[in-house]
Amino acid sequence: MKIAGRILILLTSFLFFQKIFSQDIHSEKIDSYINYIKKNNLDIGSISIFRHGKEVYFNSFGKIENQKFHNSTAYQVGSITKLFTAVLIFKLIEENKISLNDKLSRYFPTIKNSDNITIKNLLEHSSGLNNYVKKNEKIIWLKEPRTDREIMEEIVNQRILFSPNENVLYSNSGYYLLGKIIEKEFNKNYGQVLKDQITQPFKLSETKSAYENPKHIAGSYIFDDQTWHTAQDFYFKNIIGVGDISSNTQNLNTFINALFNHKVLLKETIDIMKPFIGKETYGRGLMTFNFHSVNFYGNTGGTYGTNTILLFDEQTETSIALIINGERYPRNEFINDIVDIIYNNNLKFPENTN
Template sequence: MKKLLCLGIFLGTLHPAIAQDTTAKLDSLVSAYHKLHRFNGTVLVAQQGKILLDKAYGYQRTADKTLNEPGTIFQLGSVTKQFTATVILKLEEQKKLSLQDKLSKYFPDYPKGDSITIENLLTHTSGIYNYTNNREFMQNEVTIPASREKIMGLFKDKPLNFSPGTKWDYSNSGYSMLGYIIEKAAGKPYEQVMRAYIFGPLHMDHTGFDFKNLKDSKKSTGYFNISDTSSTPAPSVDSTISYAAGAMYSTTADLYKWHQAAQQYKIISKADWERAYTPFMNHYGYGWESDSIAGKRKVSHGGGIHGYVTTIVRVPEDDVCIVVLDNAADKEVGKIGQSLLSILYKQPYTLPYERIAIQVPEATLKQYEGEYNLFPNFNIVMTVKNGMLIGQPTGQAESPLFAEKEDFFFLKIVNAQIRFTRNDNREITGLILYQNDREMPGKKIK
């Protein structure tokens, strides 16, 4: 009996040790990205009701050197969509609308509105033009409050990209329309409906919509980039612009409450949570992307808005929740979330490392000068200035490239690399851009 007791004590101490080891790996991964200026924000990782990592990295505000903390508030971007979708399902449960309702029921004069259903809007299969593809508007007008008519005017009269229900194309416009439909069906402003159905019942006390005018000491500033020597603040997008497609702000703790509510089938029925997770087309359900890990369903969604990149990843079967919130527009937040998940499931992942630049004579750099075409209407012009190779993509600012080895360069401002290609005569004929786990070849045209 004593031997069994001793064995029980030994096994009882094993689990905390395993948890500590997992936490150390999770923290090491995020810290590696942070040290390379590829992550600045907060992270929460939980499994089976236990929080394994709840930590902040980097600056909440660089101007006064205020550091992020676990309670820092971030804009979420498109993570908002799962909340909008949940309220739509709640209203259907209350028989205030149907997913098969036509858009024309709520907006009778909407072109071809009698062919677009609420479900098409939820699943990005409506064919409605995505207004955030309007570069001029996104660069110049996102800080200015806009009326429903102004936003709808950005896409309403544009032709559909395809016949509704036949293809998939991500559309923020569709989710903005869902917000307008919620207001009509519920008879209240969208934000009030969200607070009544979700934020209030779940005590998500640090979650809301008007981030631009939020007065809170824990409110973060969004940046286009943060380095050792500088930072570039991003404009604050007005909530009327991103609206039901991306206007929410929140914290890791509040989003964990959201996860717990989903685990307990709160807000909507278990059957409707299942509907939300079920992919309709292109792995997308109702506000959730659906995939798998270790043979189990993984649901997730990322978000991006001026100065912020976010992600939430969940494995409902194992009560796993990962929240990554970044206020330096770091493009690898999704990869960080996936790598954290890989640690939990003991799958392969890689730690980022610092690339070391070598000196290359200016005469050697001259051979890379020219213009390279990667996509229609997208080129990169390479020039040499002050002994540095400079790349300028179409419509973007110049960026210095640093040589790592012959014909292979990397950027510091983003995680991207370029390899120049040659023909049999050793002449430069093109390049390959490596970014976001993609290889994009380009042909030298000048």
């Protein structure tokens, strides 16, 4: 009886702890942390936390004259776009219109090594394609409007970095081509496909492709001479499917929760998208992250001034969306501190405030 009683007590304590954890994210400590960020003018942006598909915390921060940031503020989210692009590709795969093993030459035969590069290679950055965002591997050239022809010529002319599956190296060129494959297969522009397949069905009203010409998007800022200045960012129609999407923190959390609850794609498909924890950083649209021994899936994004991270923890069904459009204290350190509060009840203020 004593042993059974101890087991019952332990089980009850565990269930009680689980119940408390499911409800309490230590929001007062998160408030203190965000207030420190605001007081010291360290970053500008917004954060949203979901638990079991519902928002349990939101805050915005930043000191910009005549600018207010709130829960409907939309930002450029950079390469979080790639997660949406990967989802659209997997929708085509689920509909048996394409396969992971289809060769790039089916669509773009003039690209070097296209007979050997597969759609899977493009998704997981194992294609060996270069990075068209840097012209001739060094010139910043996409802050001004460029034509599709100019961009394709740059991709075709760039050198191949390695043979497919030989290595892994992040390639914006690969996702630009995936965006074009989506357009060819759906016979619509990327913005319309995104709207039809994802944003309208899941009521993501603030999530838009640059093709939709979204209005009232928060700008990017850089800190110089003790004040924030507007940064010249991408001309976002140059990076369709790569980094063009604008959204807000709530929409991002809503999307990743729908994704992991298998409302967007099948569970088997999500399993293919995931990286192998401890073996891969990039999966096939999803990345893996570890903060304070907690494993997350998600993605990150960076423009010439805005940095975003979107995380989902399957064990506790916790998701965090952080968008910083003016960064002094780095995004990854910020999110690391937030995870420490949520999971360990440990509040630590940023040390680097220069």
